[in-house]
Amino acid sequence: MHFDEFLKEVAPCLGLQWRPFQRRGVKRKIERRIIELGFSRFDEYLLRVQKDPEEKSHLSKILTVTISRFFRDKEVFDTLETSALPAIIKNREKGDLNVWSIGCASGEEPYSVSLLWKEKFGKDFPEVRLSVLATDIDEKMLRRAEEGRYKKSSLRETPQEILEKSFNKEDGFFILNPSVRKGVEFKRHDILREEPFPGMDIIFCRNLAFTYFSKESQMKVLKKIFSSLKEKGYLVIGRDESLPLTFPTLFIPIFPAQKFYQRFSGALNLAKDI
Ligand SMILES: C[S@@+](CC[C@H](N)C(=O)[O-])C[C@H]1O[C@@H](n2cnc3c(N)ncnc32)[C@H](O)[C@@H]1O
Structure with missing residues (x-):
């Protein structure tokens, strides 16, 4: 063969x-x-x-490719900052805000969310606790993520003030401050073959399922994401990706240019059938 x-x-x-x-x-x-x-x-x-x-x-x-970078596609993080996070915390003055990064590679995406929160929201919303779960199928990538040691090339989209405040330079590498590292929980998880985690406000599933997976697997993942998100929770997919069509509608585009979708509550009653 x-x-x-x-x-x-x-x-x-x-x-x-x-x-x-x-x-x-x-x-x-x-x-x-x-x-x-x-x-x-x-x-x-x-x-x-x-x-x-x-x-x-x-x-x-x-x-599957494992390349990632901090603040990948800057407009996604701008939308998170100006629209998605404010909409969620408007109705929630205290408690947990749960974010899940699926296929997190070596941590660049979940750490970016954590850094953004720390820089722009943390002080104003001390009663809200950002909880970031980051999963990947590849243990090696997860160990690298926990180390928090990056090359300059993976930080080229990082805002300068964040770079200066939250990273230390050591032997040509950029080391992420331990306080930021502690804020993200890394777990080995296969999104195709394992059950999803419940109670999420925002899920990032970028440059994985909707690029590499077959249509059938994409549907499977989309249903898992639907069941994992809270009502009106957000799904963010990659810039060059699109969602498969479903019936009933599970997600509606909310910030379409930046690939933000919102869990469609109208599908709630039908959820048990999917
Ligand atoms: C190209 S990276 C995407 C990283 C990040 N989400 C981004 O957009 O920059 C794809 C990641 O998905 C992981 N992966 C592949 N198959 C997976 C699966 N079935 N479940 C979870 N993660 C998977 C790979 O190990 C890799 O780290």
């Missing part, structure tokens, strides 16, 4: 589209994994993946 045939066969059983990840590097990593497991051919490995959920997760990791 050739590599291309292997990819075509294996992608649907992982819930992925097969085209985007045909790139150099991936083939080498898969060949290395095949040897590690004591196999010598793609078809042997395919059989193993089909039978073993852990190997499915392992291969999914190899096939």
Whole structure:
């Protein structure tokens, strides 16, 4: 079995589209994994993946890109600051504000939310506690996230005042202050194969499901996000992504240019059927 045939066969059983990840590097990593497991051919490995959920997760990791950066797509964080967060806290003077970053890579996205909150809202809303959950399928990325050590290139969209206040420079790297690191909880979680976390006000699912996953898996993830969000909670997807159409409507575009959607309460009564 050739590599291309292997990819075509294996992608649907992982819930992925097969085209985007045909790139150099991936083939080498898969060949290395095949040897590690004591196999010598793609078809042997395919059989193993089909039978073993852990190997499915392992291969999914190899096939998705893990690149991210702080304040990626600045307009998203501007909208968060000027529209989404004010709308939520208008009705909530105390208590938790729950944010979930799905596919958080090495922490750039959840830390950006935390930094924005600290800089722009923390002082004015001391009774509101921002709680950020960040999940990824890849343990290695999560350990890196907890370390909080970044290259300058991943910080190029970070506002200067945040960069100066919340990072220390050390050996050419930028180290995030421990107080910010403590504010984000990192957990290993596979959004395709595990149950979602309830009670979220905002969910970020950018540059993962709606880029790499098959249409069927996208629907599955969208329903999980729907059940995880509170009424009128927000879903933010990637700049070049779009949501699959659903019936009934689960999300309505609320700030469409910045890819913010709002959980549609009209679908509440139908939720048990989906
Ligand atoms: C391109 S990064 C996106 C990072 C960030 N959300 C952003 O937009 O900058 C995609 C991340 O999704 C993770 N990932 C891949 N499959 C996943 C799954 N099934 N469940 C959770 N995370 C997954 C990858 O490990 C990777 O870190």
